[in-house]
Amino acid sequence: MTERIINIALDFSATPGARYVSDGPHSGEAFRERLLLPALRDPEVDRVLIILDGAEGYATSFLEEAFGGAARSVGIETCIQKLRFKSEEEPALSDEILGYIRGASS
Amino acid sequence: MKDKEIIYQRIRRRRTASSERKARKRKRYKRTKKVRASGIRSKSRPSLCVLLAPATFCLESNHLEVLKFYDRIEEQVQRRRPVVVDLNRIQSASHSAIAYLLSLIEAARSNGVSLRAKTISKKNGTVRALFESAGFFRYLEDNQSQAAVVGSRFTIQGDQRVNPEIAKSLNLFVKAVLPDIEAEKLKKLYVVAIECMANTKNHAYSDPLGRHNKWWLMATFDATRKVVSISFLDIGSGIPATMKKRFGEKVKETVGSLAQFTMDSEFIEEALSGKTHRSRTGRLERGKGLPRIRQHAEDRLIGSLIVASLHGRFNVTDSKREEFDAKLQGTLLSWEVTA
Numbered sequence: 480m481t482e483r484i485i486n487i488a489l490d491f492s493a494t495p496g497a498r499y500v501s502d503g504p505h506s507g508e509a510f511r512e513r514l515l516l517p518a519l520r521d522p523e524v525d526r527v528l529i530i531l532d533g534a535e536g537y538a539t540s541f542l543e544e545a546f547g548g549a550a551r552s553v554g555i556e557t558c559i560q561k562l563r564f565k566s567e568e569e570p571a572l573s574d575e576i577l578g579y580i581r582g583a584s585s
Numbered sequence: 586m587k588d589k590e591i592i593y594q595r596i597r598r599r600r601t602a603s604s605e606r607k608a609r610k611r612k613r614y615k616r617t618k619k620v621r622a623s624g625i626r627s628k629s630r631p632s633l634c635v636l637l638a639p640a641t642f643c644l645e646s647n648h649l650e651v652l653k654f655y656d657r658i659e660e661q662v663q664r665r666r667p668v669v670v671d672l673n674r675i676q677s678a679s680h681s682a683i684a685y686l687l688s689l690i691e692a693a694r695s696n697g698v699s700l701r702a703k704t705i706s707k708k709n710g711t712v713r714a715l716f717e718s719a720g721f722f723r724y725l726e727d728n729q730s731q732a733a734v735v736g737s738r739f740t741i742q743g744d745q746r747v748n749p750e751i752a753k754s755l756n757l758f759v760k761a762v763l764p765d766i767e768a769e770k771l772k773k774l775y776v777v778a779i780e781c782m783a784n785t786k787n788h789a790y791s792d793p794l795g796r797h798n799k800w801w802l803m804a805t806f807d808a809t810r811k812v813v814s815i816s817f818l819d820i821g822s823g824i825p826a827t828m829k830k831r832f833g834e835k836v837k838e839t840v841g842s843l844a845q846f847t848m849d850s851e852f853i854e855e856a857l858s859g860k861t862h863r864s865r866t867g868r869l870e871r872g873k874g875l876p877r878i879r880q881h882a883e884d885r886l887i888g889s890l891i892v893a894s895l896h897g898r899f900n901v902t903d904s905k906r907e908e909f910d911a912k913l914q915g916t917l918l919s920w921e922v923t924a
Contacts, residue, residue: 492749494749494750494752494753495749495779496747496749496779497747497779497780497782497783497786498783498787502746502747502783502786502787503746503747503748503749503782503786504747504748504749505749506747535749535752535753535756535771535772535775536771536772536773536774536775536776536779537776538776538779538780538783538874539776539780539873539874539877540779540780540783540873540874541779543873568768568769568772569769569772
């Protein structure tokens, strides 16, 4: 089984922004397009572990656009199967993100 | 002989100067006559208007009087009359009131109207220091914000887009003045700042690409109470005007405008509740920012959350709604953070 690890604070930005690229830097859309979707679409990757610790904080718009947007793009089931989350600083974040994935509407 | 020559020379010079003066006068007279005959009048400069700021220049404790003062400024600006704001009567002030004034000055200047603030006299040292610590006069001079954190103070910041670096600077400031603050509170503070910026970017202004569509963020530390007060504002359309309304609310709003009562505070409360989908975008995944901010207030991660927009004000902590005759153009969110 191949696992890819994405540490948002190290691989993307320690200061995540809002929803769209047009909103400003480090947006959820940019994260999804640059890191999340390539990992989810890679047939050789079975699991994607997202490390959420180390960032200043996550706005709902960032999380929804990144993970809800990914679910709208590759499907809810694929996201639930492949994605795993790790957050010691904010343990409730994983459930929040899963809520956005399950509630993603195309 | 030589003396006579000098005297003649002087007389000749005087005569030439006098004839030149007369010629200039004739020319001026002819020009005036021509202008009068053509019926074109020279543009007269509108007279300067001096407006005195209220003694309690604080949107939180003197909402109505401060709003009326802003209304007077906007009235004169709309008439394109040059305005000087006299701040010398101010006894106490809040950063949100200062930032709103700054936003009005910038908006007036961008429309080509002269709106200036009179320097506060040295006798009024406390108020002068407050304006200086907020970076008010420096902003007017340079037309841009200073570095966000200067020593132990946070200067007024403004931008058009979501700026995570400013949100991070706010956290750094809070951490510096409240070193014992919980990490979770800091994370939520960052999130609230980003949500506010995103809301302004996406909803506050009718023209999303407008050159002067700005938000303003400011923070002050009260060393006695050990509290950081934070305000975020924009001078856009306002929450009640931009949210999606139900049919019944539209009817009530129309009746209200005819009967001269407003229900803006109800709309603000509704937008913050997140009970029904209120995003103007119509997309279900949107419109979660304001309810999340309210949630953080209810979870006591931020305190004393007040949201004011147009004629309404909603105090989330006390669940208190108020309506005012005067209008706050835009939206103001203010809240407090403790360790």
